[in-house]
Amino acid sequence: MQAISLFVFFYPLYMAFFWMIGSIFFFYRRERNHRTPPVLSEYPFVSILVPCHNEERTIHATVERLASSRYPNFDIIVIDDGSRDRTAAILEKLASQHKRVRIVTLERNFGKAMALRAGAMASRAEFLMCVDADALLAEDALLWMIPHFLSGARVAAVTGNPRVQNKRGLLARIQIGEFSSIIGMVKRSQRDIGRIFTVSGVHVCFRRRALHETGYWSPETVTEDIDISWRLQMHYWDIRYEPRALSWIVVPETLIGLWRQRLRWARGGIEAALKYAPLMRDWQRRRMWPVYLEYWLGAAWCYAWALTVVFFLFTWLLPALWPRALAVESVLPKWTGVVLAATCLLQFVVGLFLDSHYEKRLFGNLYWAIWYPMVYWMLSSLTTIVAIPQVVFRRRQVRHARWRSPDRGAP
Amino acid sequence: MKAPMYSRAGMRHLTEITITAFFWAAWLYLIMPLLSLLLWLAGVHFFVEEMIVRGGYEALLGELLHYGLVVLGMCTVIGLWVSWNRQHYGDHNLRVRQPAPVKPEELAQYVSVSQEELHAVQDARYLRVTFDERDQLVLCKTNRKDKESGPRTQGP
Numbered sequence: 394m395q396a397i398s399l400f401v402f403f404y405p406l407y408m409a410f411f412w413m414i415g416s417i418f419f420f421y422r423r424e425r426n427h428r429t430p431p432v433l434s435e436y437p438f439v440s441i442l443v444p445c446h447n448e449e450r451t452i453h454a455t456v457e458r459l460a461s462s463r464y465p466n467f468d469i470i471v472i473d474d475g476s477r478d479r480t481a482a483i484l485e486k487l488a489s490q491h492k493r494v495r496i497v498t499l500e501r502n503f504g505k506a507m508a509l510r511a512g513a514m515a516s517r518a519e520f521l522m523c524v525d526a527d528a529l530l531a532e533d534a535l536l537w538m539i540p541h542f543l544s545g546a547r548v549a550a551v552t553g554n555p556r557v558q559n560k561r562g563l564l565a566r567i568q569i570g571e572f573s574s575i576i577g578m579v580k581r582s583q584r585d586i587g588r589i590f591t592v593s594g595v596h597v598c599f600r601r602r603a604l605h606e607t608g609y610w611s612p613e614t615v616t617e618d619i620d621i622s623w624r625l626q627m628h629y630w631d632i633r634y635e636p637r638a639l640s641w642i643v644v645p646e647t648l649i650g651l652w653r654q655r656l657r658w659a660r661g662g663i664e665a666a667l668k669y670a671p672l673m674r675d676w677q678r679r680r681m682w683p684v685y686l687e688y689w690l691g692a693a694w695c696y697a698w699a700l701t702v703v704f705f706l707f708t709w710l711l712p713a714l715w716p717r718a719l720a721v722e723s724v725l726p727k728w729t730g731v732v733l734a735a736t737c738l739l740q741f742v743v744g745l746f747l748d749s750h751y752e753k754r755l756f757g758n759l760y761w762a763i764w765y766p767m768v769y770w771m772l773s774s775l776t777t778i779v780a781i782p783q784v785v786f787r788r789r790q791v792r793h794a795r796w797r798s799p800d801r802g803a804p
Numbered sequence: 805m806k807a808p809m810y811s812r813a814g815m816r817h818l819t820e821i822t823i824t825a826f827f828w829a830a831w832l833y834l835i836m837p838l839l840s841l842l843l844w845l846a847g848v849h850f851f852v853e854e855m856i857v858r859g860g861y862e863a864l865l866g867e868l869l870h871y872g873l874v875v876l877g878m879c880t881v882i883g884l885w886v887s888w889n890r891q892h893y894g895d896h897n898l899r900v901r902q903p904a905p906v907k908p909e910e911l912a913q914y915v916s917v918s919q920e921e922l923h924a925v926q927d928a929r930y931l932r933v934t935f936d937e938r939d940q941l942v943l944c945k946t947n948r949k950d951k952e953s954g955p956r957t958q959g960p
Contacts, residue, residue, distance in 0.1 A: 414878060501934070511935075519905040562816075563820040563824075582882075602903040602905060735838075763827045763831055
């Protein structure tokens with residue numbers, strides 16, 4: 394029990410340092426002195442794919458923003474994946490207003506992966522930028538992303554830096570801290586380590602050659618972005634993270650919406666980890682080992698944390714009956730607690746410092762950051778604990794991963 | 805009587821601030837040993853008595869040494885890994901030529917359609933498609949507005 398307790402306390406502590414060190418390395422090597430996108434001799438043609446399903450509330454703003462991109466050579470392919478609301482009518486109007494806009498309508502709802510496939514087939518471009526229907530892409534995002542493909546022949550995908558658009562409510566404010574201090578730092582660190590756990594499906598640019606060699610997006614996974622990230626990297630392609638390519642996304646504002654989203658992410662992670670496990674023994678795939686190891690350690694931490702809390706409660710409630718060997722006397726160790734609390738705060742400050750270059754007044758959200766370790770870790774742990782048996786004991790593969798729009802709370 | 809919207813929003817915000825303040829208090833509880841240390845420092849006599857004479861500092865020093873060594877080790881490992889990664893896959897990258905773009909015939913073969921059909925799909929501004937049971941793209945129709953808008957001027 395002592396070993397489990399130590400793991401529960403020390404794993405987040407050392408991982409926090411790991412992410413901080415990695416992201417600071419990244420910042421000083423790749424971000425600090427580059428504030429304007431590189432000028433290219435030619436700008437290859439890019440298709441922006443926007444899969445959507447019942448997005449009448451957001452699709453207009455998304456497409457209008459895409460149409461104002463500063464990248465000179467692109468078209469926009471909106472894939473209406475069997476919408477039943479007014480999405481089709483809004484798209485018709487948008488296409489009549491913008492010559493760059495094309496519409497692909499699917500006869501029925503096939504899911505995001507298949508919608509992206511349809512969009513890819515309808516495009517002539519070698520570079521495919523995928524944007525969620527509720528995301529507002531920064532006007533210069535493509536200018537930051539495309540140079541990575543031209544400078545790196547091995548680059549299959551470039552993932553951007555999503556920022557939180559809806560800042561109302563506590564849950565949304567907590568997620569601002571998460572996107573800065575966790576997601577951004579993790580991606581920066583993983584980029585320097587050489588492999589990225591997942592692209593952000595909300596806005597990511599792909600090289601078609603890489604997608605073509607690996608079979609495009611799979612409809613048999615819950616999260617097509619995690620699956621395609623692993624598949625590309627397993628085929629020796631690289632994924633890069635570009636923190637200056639911004640988009641503004643809508644995050645869940647209700648607990649149930651957040652739970653559903655995180656459960657889906659957790660299931661996607663375990664699906665990929667199990668699916669690609671047999672390939673991990675191959676020495677040639679050793680660059681994926683750190684990501685793979687980190688994933689399983691994280692999953693093990695979730696169970697260890699739950700076990701520690703349960704055993705602590707039993708120790709507290711049944712002091713006479715509970716065996717000493719399984720006793721957890723305290724969940725708040727003395728000096729370790731100090732260091733853990735200080736490290737947590739330091740991680741937030743570093744994350745907010747790195748991302749404050751792209752979003753002003755970010756430090757104002759530091760007050761809400763305290764929720765992250767208190768509640769958010771618990772949510773992520775619980776979703777992982779629930780997701781793993783769901784995926785492991787699932788009877789058969791689901792064919793088309795249908796999607797539903799995120800719970801955005803009040804309009 | 806229904807409460808005005810602004811007061812409900814204000815109440816909600818106030819509740820959120822209060823609960824968050826509670827969590828900050830919990831965070832402060834975590835660093836209580838450090839606060840105690842600072843308070844002992846304020847009264848130097850007690851500080852010397854508790855921390856130096858009774859050796860209260862030893863636990864902290866031991867833990868900090870432990871953390872410091874691990875963090876230093878991590879720093880070294882990350883630095884070495886990043887350098888090796890850059891040298892092995894950056895400077896000695898064998899794949900330096902840009903991969904050839906996917907040709908229309910490759911794509912047509914992949915989706916099991918003729919090149920003419922693929923061109924029709926890729927030229928249309930309004931398109932209606934479906935997938936068969938083998939996940940192959942099936943073209944339903946291209947909208948009449950293709951002809952009105954004419955061929956695309958952008959793209960390769």
